Amino acid sequence: MRTGLRLVTLLTAAALMAVGCGGGSSAARLTGGKATFAEQPDTKPNYIFPLTSGGYFSVANLSQFQFLMYRPLYWFGNNGQVKLNSSLSLAEDPVYSSDGKMVTIKMKPWKWSDGQPITSRDVQFWINMIKANKDHWAAYAPGGFPDNVVGASYPDAQTVILTLDKQYGSYFFTYNELSQISPMPQHVWDKTSDSGSVGDFDMQSEASAKAVYKYLDGQSKSVGTYDNNPLWQVVDGPWKLKHMTTDGNVKFVPNTSYSGPVKPTLAEFDLVPYTTDTAEFNVVRSGGVDYGYIPTQDVAERGALTKYGFQPWVGWSINYFQINYTNDQNKYLYKQLYIRQAIQHLIDQDGWIKNILKGYGVPDYGPVPIQPPSSFADDFEKHNPYPYDVSAAKKLLTDNGWTVGVRRPGDAGHEERLLQGGYGTGPERGSVQHGHHRLVRWQLGG
Incomplete structure (x- = not known):
């Protein structure tokens, strides 16, 4: 059953999004039915374990797949604004000591889909696994997290206290370091084999934590077993996996135990793979997908897509x-x-945007994006020092x-x-x- 929600994006450096069938981005949320989402060309998700190595570290695996099931400790982005989203985070806003060398995190009383609470032990499990397997984590940079955490304590099931190697600004450490923490279900995943019991292997030694990683990494690479593998049935995000194939077809259903404030109202949400953008756009022309994209070379056809609306999606x-x-x-x-x-x-950024991206792009002049607007890009970075x-x-x-x-x-x-x-x-x-x-x-x- 197709819903009335239709979305189209432009496939380019600055994507565009659209809502169709008479609706805009403010259209009412739908109840029931199914929505389909077009994956970008040959970018099928193929890794479910959040501790992701470089070969699998992609938008397709993280933002558009893992995050639907496994939430990071802190969520960012709020109605198009670049900011911490406290309501969607698994913990209360972090509290820093006056000297900036200690941060206290209080977990919210949220639960995993099997009814078990999300606790400080699940945060500890993540941190221990990262420390023992830094060479397998794509986001690791020497001197950054977790190297800059010289001490960690977990005084109760809801509290995490991190001692830092020096003073840090709260914005920097929250947005750049704490943002990388993804609590994992220790009561399900802390094991080294299918038949082995769950233990505290991450706490025993670096070697045992490496053995846990080796097991979970191997299971995550077996995409064809995701449907029935008990490891991946316990989630804390709004969606859980119903069915997935090795060619990138993914079907999600709501996690009815999701603790967060924005709960799914659709009965099903599907990711649909395409080998080329031409194949995807042919489906868009026929109205065969709810959320799709327009390849840059076809943007002139935007006006002919009467079944869809259209608006920017600026990352x-x-x-x-x-x-x-x-x-x-x-x-x-x-x-x-x-x-x-x-x-x-x-x-020639301006020429590139005009002639190749057909006007759908935003120049950048430094490490901080200038769109969407935020307080993090200063006046210097908003102007091109080397036109x-x-x-x-x-x-x-x-x-x-x-x-x-x-x-x-x-x-x-x-x-x-x-x-x-x-x-x-x-x-x-x-x-x-x-x-x-x-x-x-x-x-x-x-």
């Missing part, structure tokens, strides 16, 4: 190019500030000893300009083995 995220600072040939170049500045001057400017990039290079050489390829309609430079051995230049190195090449229409 609080950034895109960036990762420079390989260890590259043998170019690492000395990348260490030079002026080189990085020149590269940035050659990134697209080929002349400025060239000047940075020539001011630092590079010269311009010209040669003509076979095509008489173009000329290829190469910026070439010699490398000194002083600290301001670094040193490389090559006497000259081709740095930038672009073609100019003639």
